[in-house]
Amino acid sequence: MRKCLLGLLLVVAAAWNWEAFAGERRMALVIGNGAYTGAGRLANTTNDATAIAGVLDELGFEVTLVLDVDRRAAISAIDAFGQAVVGADIAFLFYAGHGMQIGGQNFMLPVDVDISSERALRYSAIDIGEVVAETERSARVALIVLDACRDNPYVDVVAQSMREERAARPLQGLSAMQLSGRGAIVAYAAAAGEVASDGGGKHSPYTEALLAEIGSPGVEVGLMFRRAAGRVFDATRGSQRPELLVRLVEEVYLNPAPMVANAVATAQLSADAPTPHRNKVGAADGSSAADGGGENGPSGMRAEPATQPAAETVDVAAASEAGNVAVRSTRREGFFGNRIVRKPVWADSVAVPSASTFRPSRPVPIAERDGNDSYGTAQDLPIDALVDARIAPRGDPDWYALELPIAGLLQVTAERPSGEINLFARVWDADRRVVRDWQSAERPGDEFAAAFALPAPGRYMVEIVDGDNNADSAESFSLAFAFEPSNDPLEPNDSIGAARPIPLPADFAPAIFPRGDRDWMSVWAPESGLLTLRAENVPKDLDVYMRLWDAAGNVVRDWQGPARAGGDVVLEAEVAVPGVYSVEMTDGNNDAESVVPFSFSARFEPVADAAEPNDSFGAAALVASTGAFQLAVFPRGDSDWLAIDVDHPGELSVHASDVPPEIDLHMRVWTADKAVLRDWIAPLRRGGDTEGFADLPSSGRYFVELADGNSDASSRALYDLDIAFTPQPDQYEPNDDIGAATPLTPGGEVLFNILPRGDHDWFHVEAPGQGELAVTIDEGPESLDLHYRVWNADRQVIRDWVAPYRKGGLTEGFADLPAAGPYFIEIVDGNNDERSIDHATLRTVFTATGDRFEPNGGFGSAAPLAAGHAAEATILPRGDADWFAIEAPRGGEVSVLVEDVPPDLDIHVRLWDAEGAASGWIGPPRQGGVTDARFPVKGPGLYRLEMVDGNNDQRSPLPFRFKVDFR
Numbered sequence: 001m002r003k004c005l006l007g008l009l010l011v012v013a014a015a016w017n018w019e020a021f022a023g024e025r026r027m028a029l030v031i032g033n034g035a036y037t038g039a040g041r042l043a044n045t046t047n048d049a050t051a052i053a054g055v056l057d058e059l060g061f062e063v064t065l066v067l068d069v070d071r072r073a074a075i076s077a078i079d080a081f082g083q084a085v086v087g088a089d090i091a092f093l094f095y096a097g098h099g100m101q102i103g104g105q106n107f108m109l110p111v112d113v114d115i116s117s118e119r120a121l122r123y124s125a126i127d128i129g130e131v132v133a134e135t136e137r138s139a140r141v142a143l144i145v146l147d148a149c150r151d152n153p154y155v156d157v158v159a160q161s162m163r164e165e166r167a168a169r170p171l172q173g174l175s176a177m178q179l180s181g182r183g184a185i186v187a188y189a190a191a192a193g194e195v196a197s198d199g200g201g202k203h204s205p206y207t208e209a210l211l212a213e214i215g216s217p218g219v220e221v222g223l224m225f226r227r228a229a230g231r232v233f234d235a236t237r238g239s240q241r242p243e244l245l246v247r248l249v250e251e252v253y254l255n256p257a258p259m260v261a262n263a264v265a266t267a268q269l270s271a272d273a274p275t276p277h278r279n280k281v282g283a284a285d286g287s288s289a290a291d292g293g294g295e296n297g298p299s300g301m302r303a304e305p306a307t308q309p310a311a312e313t314v315d316v317a318a319a320s321e322a323g324n325v326a327v328r329s330t331r332r333e334g335f336f337g338n339r340i341v342r343k344p345v346w347a348d349s350v351a352v353p354s355a356s357t358f359r360p361s362r363p364v365p366i367a368e369r370d371g372n373d374s375y376g377t378a379q380d381l382p383i384d385a386l387v388d389a390r391i392a393p394r395g396d397p398d399w400y401a402l403e404l405p406i407a408g409l410l411q412v413t414a415e416r417p418s419g420e421i422n423l424f425a426r427v428w429d430a431d432r433r434v435v436r437d438w439q440s441a442e443r444p445g446d447e448f449a450a451a452f453a454l455p456a457p458g459r460y461m462v463e464i465v466d467g468d469n470n471a472d473s474a475e476s477f478s479l480a481f482a483f484e485p486s487n488d489p490l491e492p493n494d495s496i497g498a499a500r501p502i503p504l505p506a507d508f509a510p511a512i513f514p515r516g517d518r519d520w521m522s523v524w525a526p527e528s529g530l531l532t533l534r535a536e537n538v539p540k541d542l543d544v545y546m547r548l549w550d551a552a553g554n555v556v557r558d559w560q561g562p563a564r565a566g567g568d569v570v571l572e573a574e575v576a577v578p579g580v581y582s583v584e585m586t587d588g589n590n591d592a593e594s595v596v597p598f599s600f601s602a603r604f605e606p607v608a609d610a611a612e613p614n615d616s617f618g619a620a621a622l623v624a625s626t627g628a629f630q631l632a633v634f635p636r637g638d639s640d641w642l643a644i645d646v647d648h649p650g651e652l653s654v655h656a657s658d659v660p661p662e663i664d665l666h667m668r669v670w671t672a673d674k675a676v677l678r679d680w681i682a683p684l685r686r687g688g689d690t691e692g693f694a695d696l697p698s699s700g701r702y703f704v705e706l707a708d709g710n711s712d713a714s715s716r717a718l719y720d721l722d723i724a725f726t727p728q729p730d731q732y733e734p735n736d737d738i739g740a741a742t743p744l745t746p747g748g749e750v751l752f753n754i755l756p757r758g759d760h761d762w763f764h765v766e767a768p769g770q771g772e773l774a775v776t777i778d779e780g781p782e783s784l785d786l787h788y789r790v791w792n793a794d795r796q797v798i799r800d801w802v803a804p805y806r807k808g809g810l811t812e813g814f815a816d817l818p819a820a821g822p823y824f825i826e827i828v829d830g831n832n833d834e835r836s837i838d839h840a841t842l843r844t845v846f847t848a849t850g851d852r853f854e855p856n857g858g859f860g861s862a863a864p865l866a867a868g869h870a871a872e873a874t875i876l877p878r879g880d881a882d883w884f885a886i887e888a889p890r891g892g893e894v895s896v897l898v899e900d901v902p903p904d905l906d907i908h909v910r911l912w913d914a915e916g917a918a919s920g921w922i923g924p925p926r927q928g929g930v931t932d933a934r935f936p937v938k939g940p941g942l943y944r945l946e947m948v949d950g951n952n953d954q955r956s957p958l959p960f961r962f963k964v965d966f967r
Helices: 002-022 045-058 071-084 118-124 128-138 154-160 205-213 221-235 260-267
Strands: 026-032 062-067 090-096 099-102 105-108 141-147 183-188 243-248 364-367 385-389 398-404 408-414 423-429 434-440 448-454 458-466 477-485 506-508 518-525 529-536 544-550 555-560 569-575 579-587 599-606 627-631 639-646 650-657 665-671 676-681 690-696 700-708 719-727 749-752 761-767 771-778 786-792 797-802 811-817 821-829 840-848 870-873 881-888 892-899 907-912 931-937 941-949 960-966
Touching: 026 045, 026 071, 045 062, 045 090, 045 141, 045 205, 062 071, 071 128, 090 128, 099 118, 105 128, 128 141, 128 183, 141 205, 183 221, 205 221, 221 243, 221 749, 243 719, 385 398, 398 408, 398 477, 408 423, 408 458, 423 448, 434 448, 518 529, 518 599, 529 544, 529 579, 544 569, 555 569, 569 579, 639 650, 639 719, 650 665, 650 700, 665 690, 676 690, 690 700, 761 771, 761 840, 771 786, 771 821, 786 811, 797 811, 811 821, 821 840, 881 892, 881 960, 892 907, 892 941, 907 931
Parallel strands: 026 062, 026 090, 090 141, 141 183, 364 385
Antiparallel strands: 099 105, 183 243, 385 477, 398 458, 408 448, 408 477, 423 434, 423 458, 506 599, 518 579, 529 569, 529 599, 544 555, 544 579, 627 719, 639 700, 650 690, 650 719, 665 676, 665 700, 749 840, 761 821, 771 811, 771 840, 786 797, 786 821, 870 960, 881 941, 892 931, 892 960, 907 941
């Protein structure tokens, strides 16, 4: 009898496989292009496409196979497929042939592709992204396989026909694509930007691996693709690394495994039930979606569209020629982040004014003119003159006028005058103001030497008198006027309002003249960078000081001066924000001056940090979750914030290298809720690499903060930052509590991760009846000791923790499910002290008992039983008791025969009367033995038969057979 039952189960199980397909509409388009012209021919693509089409046909897909198609035929096939997949449960697109990326767009190349130019290629190729997006929108689940990264000779041909400065140059391989829904997988034969082999045999390495895995029964589709990727990696010794982009929140099986529970239930069907047979698309006639297909079969629930987080407008592009290094932001001109930056009108045309060409001339002899004794009658002189002068009569003032083209030092000297004359002189400007007051000889009759610092060009009057107005000169004396120009090209610029713009770079020769002079200059910094101002060859009496102001009136870098008077001075200012900056320059104590100029230079070195401004959480630059970037810690105190969006939980690894020797670069990771997910990771030393990872527990936006450890150093030199996000293959997250448990279909395999540390994974199993749930956790990471336990719907543990044999070892056990209903499997690392990006495999099998009398575990729930009929029952779970109600028509004897008992059980029975009195237990001679019991009854009435395992210490999902008779 058992053999007959087993045979029936196998037949029904096989039929169930096809019934699983019956409720699903499966559509497939398979394209293989190999007959390219010239060097582009591929040998294996048509073989690959034909073989894949055959397997998909066997798996219940309605398949369209097209080979060596030109653009017109390809578009026709894709359009027809797009219409056919509307409302389909699974859409499968397979492409084998040449592929190419240009500017982040992926193209499949028909056999007649035009490669004469980029424009021709774009018009003659097929945009893969559009096809994927349409398929994703139309079908419940979209599976896209692109064995299209083959070594492509067309890349170089197209590149040569394009201008070298174009940003969107063609690249080998394909770029990563974004998925918009929650029911799609894109499988790449090779990693983004890398090429795949066409293979030396009949198939490419990737197709050969996929053919080996695609038909495996009971393997969830995500696991199937990962196993195929592992085969390719092993076969190519790591030279080809397939990648997988998953946005799938349900279990999808291409070839579901039969479930024992469904088989047992199906076995109860009448013998004349129609036998399913496969139709053209792999459906079973007369089957329903509830049998295992459609929305509620092994493929799970219908996926709902995902909500994409709104992306910030900051765009950090990837420069293909620089190896995916970040380049300049594409923010519109006039903004630096959200800050308005106003470019001055002079920025593009400013130049350093030429220095004055004025040079002193030989003195011109001039006789003093009579009547020059007042301001209004001053005698005009050339700039350099030798006057034959006299002070006569006593009290005579002499006035001389000079027109100066430039600021400078006017020197007035006289030989020893006759008599007791004590010469005094002072200088007036054109507004009748004394600009330089009296200077005199040391005592009467001495030589006279005066020097007047005149601050600007213009007309000046020199007044000369005898100091006490009590002497005169009977003889004339020689009065010399000599002018030494101050050839400062930026004067007048003695206030911030009069600051003179200079270009960057700039070299010129200013002067601190006259005493107390301040020179102001304005510079335009178009971006962040280092502004270096240098004063050299300074006159020995001057100690030149400089400082830098921003346009808001804030001091950016305070006074910088020399070690000594006449020494060089260097000001280095870290300009964080583009804008106009003002340089203030003066003598340190305002007690010296010099008409002799010194050398001044201004240099600006931009910092090529493309992500700036990103110095706060809110200003974080949005970048790809995997890529290479170049950043700088600049200025001092700078922190760089990067934002990434991920579609799945996973591991984010961050590696900073080539760090400037003065920087000790620290990094940490934040969630979108401004909570620190991974605290500061530090280097071993200044200038050392900084490397670490953060476990991202769910999809969403995360932030990476990078800064110098003590915020006491900076460098305009860039460091390399590599960010790599590895999605964890656990597509069931978030499922970290019983309320978020992922529905699980017993009879298959799924992948899961313990990530991050302390992660709990919960799975929900719906039991159709009483039975045994076998749970196996295998292929676990070596660092984890994976434990599990089983809960019922009342949140009671019905099987406590089951542990592995060792870390990374097998965890296996079972739980007895006493009745139909929901149950929950909880999986954790043993001590919650480890995590791993690597997955483990969870296998579950539910074995139904088939005990139709359950629940009958108590006196009051005894199942009615007619005498003279054989029946089956089970002792499950441990401690289970089965009760049966028997009607005795009169006094006599109730006999009970128990046989076909599982070897672990010893079935004991006893009989209860209506008043609650029980007979003694009668059992078998041994475990697994026959129990033969006879109980006398005094009269008619309802009696209850109790059946248990002898010591209540064993259980079995296998049934035993018993028969009750009345004599």
